[in-house]
Amino acid sequence: MVAPVVLSIDAMSGDHGHTVTVDAALLALSEIPELKLILVGDEAILAASLAAHKHVDVSRISIRHASEIVEMHESPSKALRNKKDSSMRVAINLVKEGEAQAAVSAGNTGALMATARFVLKMLPGIERPAIVSAIPSINGHVHMLDLGANAECDAQQLLQFAVMGSAIVNAVHGIERPTVALLNIGEEEIKGNEVIKAAAGMLATSGLNYIGFVEGDGIFLKDVDVVVCDGFVGNIALKTGEGVAKMMKQFMQEEFTRNIFTKAAAAMAMPALKALGKRMDPRHYNGASFAGLNGIVIKSHGSADALAFSNAIHVAVREVKQDVPKRIAALLAATLGSEPALEPLK
């Protein structure tokens, strides 16, 4: 028998709150037999929402009351200080207390990160968490980090990101020695800044499968498993990619609705266009890990629909099954030597 996986769901989070998270939870339960979920939030609202569905298996889904909600644009420090009974905080507390093995939230990224760090602490030897996600590439997908947790990073942090990315890809995709590249610019005059040069030197002797620099286009076009960069550059690259994909989609819609002939062509081309849409569908990539924490927290996009949020639940399940934090700690010790592993938990 497969061991159960228990997740806490910040059910009040995101732009749509329980109207999305409850549907997503039920969808994920139908897809993953070993899954059990604890919905965290306003008990009356969540009970009513569940009651609206038929055939809810109450042995696999329960509600934990939380009286507050962290707003999407609330200051992280205020949320952390003042909302100790928020659905976000309680969901993460459940991980800390061992009732859940991971938490999933579509809430305010900054507040979620601050709360997760405060409650779960960092793995020994990791200075800062990083946001990591799979994104589509010509070879299937690539994992990229940091996508926005750290606006400025030193070389040591970039090395830690490389370790975390390698451990996740190894754990979740079974690739023994994932290839790792540093995101850099290719202008002849100024090949990168001092931080990136130092990180390249450290990666070359780290024992990781470091393959060198990639430029922005290489994220999507090169055969690489993990792309490492600071959170400012990573967030810009991620959103730039989203922007170009949306622009091209818009251009295609304009061109295919231009006249009766292009509309007829679009009807015929629909299967191919739908297949293209599916390959690029950001919902299938929803669910970013907060890597480096002493616990698993998965961040869904705030605007996620039920399909997208359920994908974030799948990401959490995969990380739980492979005990990703433990694997990160082990790879970190193997890569950097035993010293950081001896550092006490803060």
Place this chain on the structure above:
Amino acid sequence: MVAPVVLSIDAMSGDHGHTVTVDAALLALSEIPELKLILVGDEAILAASLAAHKHVDVSRISIRHASEIVEMHESPSKALRNKKDSSMRVAINLVKEGEAQAAVSAGNTGALMATARFVLKMLPGIERPAIVSAIPSINGHVHMLDLGANAECDAQQLLQFAVMGSAIVNAVHGIERPTVALLNIGEEEIKGNEVIKAAAGMLATSGLNYIGFVEGDGIFLKDVDVVVCDGFVGNIALKTGEGVAKMMKQFMQEEFTRNIFTKAAAAMAMPALKALGKRMDPRHYNGASFAGLNGIVIKSHGSADALAFSNAIHVAVREVKQDVPKRIAALLAATLGSEPALEPLK
């Protein structure tokens, strides 16, 4: 009668040298009646290349011999020091000496930048040149800078970039007060770094039409004329966008060649797909300005074909007609006060 525009062409530059630049030169001459071109490079090679074409109007195209070529991966400092008779150097010298009003090259970016700075010097009040180019956006296009000349920038430089971008868009597109945005990240926890916050403060009181921050997707989706960032982030964003566009093109090709039905659909959809391709065609955006120099130098992509290189020639002609360096200097004086304008030319 329209005043002639005289350009020097680094005819040996780029991945394809004279095999592309000569065709591009003749194409541009056929499109722009007032254009005159000086092809700079190996006289024998260029004369033979021109002789292979019929009906070359020798009153509008001439050859200036240069005995050396700067290689695509040559060190900028070595090129500057050792190749004083390179086609690149001679083409820029012609601008300095007033024989040409602008130079166009597909050569090594670093060497071109170093040579242009050394020969032409900076405009008073500008610390460093920036690479600026139009890129496609949902509203037509947007100008972005810096695309790779400066890996690290301070707030004052970002302000200067905003001035340069505004002056170029004003001059070339006739927009009276172009909107300017700073590229930033949207994570709630860390909205930008100290440099960007300081630049935002300076822009808000600069008198430029500053509209605030845009995120990576906003480059392509928001209604903005000028997007300002440092050269590291700008280069990553530019190439990330190129990578996503190439990936989507590849995915479309795969989906439309999957079976006989999708192939038939592709044939029907060809007019719409071609129109899409044309809107995204990077050749129509080829030609980046080195803004901030006391003269006009346009950089073509190294891999440009004749159509793309001719587009870079068009960019140069537009900048010459509007005397872009003079407009940048004037807007800089108006924005920053007269102090920098009093700084002597270096």
